[in-house]
Amino acid sequence: MPESTDQNLYVNDARFYDLDPREFLKTDIPFYLRFAAKKNGPILELACGTGRITVPLAEAGHDVWGLEYSETMLEQFRNKLTGLAKETADIIHLVQGDMSHFQLDREFPLVILPCRSFQLLYDEEKENACLKCIYSHLTGNGYFIIDIGNFISNKGKEAEWISGEEFFDWENSDPKTGDKIQRTHVKKEIDKERQIIYPHKTFRITKPDGTVEKVVKRSPFKYFFEDQVRSLLAANGMKIIEEMGYYDGRPINEKNSEFLFVCQKI
Numbered sequence: 126m127p128e129s130t131d132q133n134l135y136v137n138d139a140r141f142y143d144l145d146p147r148e149f150l151k152t153d154i155p156f157y158l159r160f161a162a163k164k165n166g167p168i169l170e171l172a173c174g175t176g177r178i179t180v181p182l183a184e185a186g187h188d189v190w191g192l193e194y195s196e197t198m199l200e201q202f203r204n205k206l207t208g209l210a211k212e213t214a215d216i217i218h219l220v221q222g223d224m225s226h227f228q229l230d231r232e233f234p235l236v237i238l239p240c241r242s243f244q245l246l247y248d249e250e251k252e253n254a255c256l257k258c259i260y261s262h263l264t265g266n267g268y269f270i271i272d273i274g275n276f277i278s279n280k281g282k283e284a285e286w287i288s289g290e291e292f293f294d295w296e297n298s299d300p301k302t303g304d305k306i307q308r309t310h311v312k313k314e315i316d317k318e319r320q321i322i323y324p325h326k327t328f329r330i331t332k333p334d335g336t337v338e339k340v341v342k343r344s345p346f347k348y349f350f351e352d353q354v355r356s357l358l359a360a361n362g363m364k365i366i367e368e369m370g371y372y373d374g375r376p377i378n379e380k381n382s383e384f385l386f387v388c389q390k391i
Contacts, residue, residue, distance in 0.1 A: 137340050139197040141306055141328055142175050143205075144297040149372075149382070150240070153272070154181050156372040157237055160268060160387070161187050164234040169262060171224040171255075172242030175201040179217060180209065188216045190233070194223055225251040227258055234267040241274040244347045247321060256361035260390065269363060269388045275370070276322060276348040278379035286322060288312045294326075305331040310344075321345050351377065354384050363388040 135142065154177075161168055161182055173179045173191030175198055182189045193199050199221055206214045220229065224238070225246055236259050246252050263269055277286055294308040307329045314323035328340040349357075358365060365388055370381030377384060 134195045135197050136195075138326075138328060138342055139175065139195065139201050141308070142198065142201065143177065144299060144306055145295055145308075146297050147295055150177065152372045153239060154178055156385075157182065157239065157270070158185055160237075160270060161185065161235060164268060166234040166264075167231070169229070169233040169236045171236070171238045171259070172240070172245070173202070173219070174198045174240075174242075176205055176217070178237070178239055180205070180213070183209075183213045183217045186216075188218075190218045190220065190229065192220045192222050192224060192227055192229075194221070196221060225255040225258065229262060231262070232264045232267070233262055234264045236263050236267065236269045238269075238271045241272055241346065243271055243273060244349070247319070247345070247347050252357060253361060256357065256363065260362050263390060265390060267389065268366075271354075271358075271386050271388070273349050273354050273384040273386075274346070275351075275377075275379070275382055275384055276346065277350075280350060283315055283317045286312055286315055291327075303333040307331075320348050322348055349384070351384055354386065358386060358388055359391075362391050364391045 157178055158181060167188040167190060168182055169190045169192070170179050170182070171192050173193045176191065179189050179191045191202070193202070199219060202219060206217065243252070243255065246255060259269055277283055289311065291309050291311050294310055296305070296307040298305050308326060310324045310326045312322070313325045315321070323343055323345050326342045326344050330338040330340070332338070355365065365386050367387035368377055369375060369385045370377040371383055372385070375381060
């Protein structure tokens with residue numbers, strides 16, 4: 126099993142995923158709803174996680190297929206389904222699978238790969254295999270939307286990423302348990318040859334009785350430069366029809382956090 130898959134199964138932290146209150150995890154939902162409204166037919170969401178985007182799409186009436194590798198994330202999602210309206214739950218179809226190797230025997234007018242999940246693949250063979258699978262599942266005039274995080278904007282700036290400082294990410298309370306969860310990270314390691322960064326994330330869970338649990342996770346992500354993403358998409362039969370640097374449509378530049386590409390088959 127590849128390094129990225131081993132370390133990003135969310136075995137110990139899937140329970141915290143829906144508690145993350147950061148703004149970009151809210152702003153992207155209307156972005157995907159807007160594109161879903163342009164297409165009739167089912168939607169395929171790769172790396173659907175706990176259903177953060179899947180559920181709003183289904184609540185808007187879209188038939189959604191969600192593919193997810195992590196069984197722990199899917200367990201959280203299945204638990205969530207029991208609390209949804211029947212008409213919403215009935216149009217959500219969950220599949221456990223690898224986004225670099227899947228066959229669903231159907232085509233979709235919209236395929237989405239949100240929230241930087243493509244960067245969990247880590248090697249060129251799997252990246253190409255993923256895009257080939259997407260190509261084969263996309264209708265002739267369908268849209269494929271990919272979100273790549275702009276972690277390191279320019280070559281030569283890789284060393285600037287490393288820091289011994291502990292950065293605050295977010296804090297929230299779990300309404301089910303009363304636990305207070307705080308997440309921080311340290312930018313500890315970088316592999317410039319493979320273009321992988323290794324933030325070390327720490328979850329501190331304060332129980333109602335005052336006891337504290339700590340979960341530490343080494344969480345690798347591959348970083349891409351803009352020209353690499355463009356070349357990778359083109360090499361796998363995709364043409365970019367719309368691009369932006371954030372979900373509000375602002376242009377791509379080194380100050381913005383995302384590379385968002387809306388693609389169609391060439």
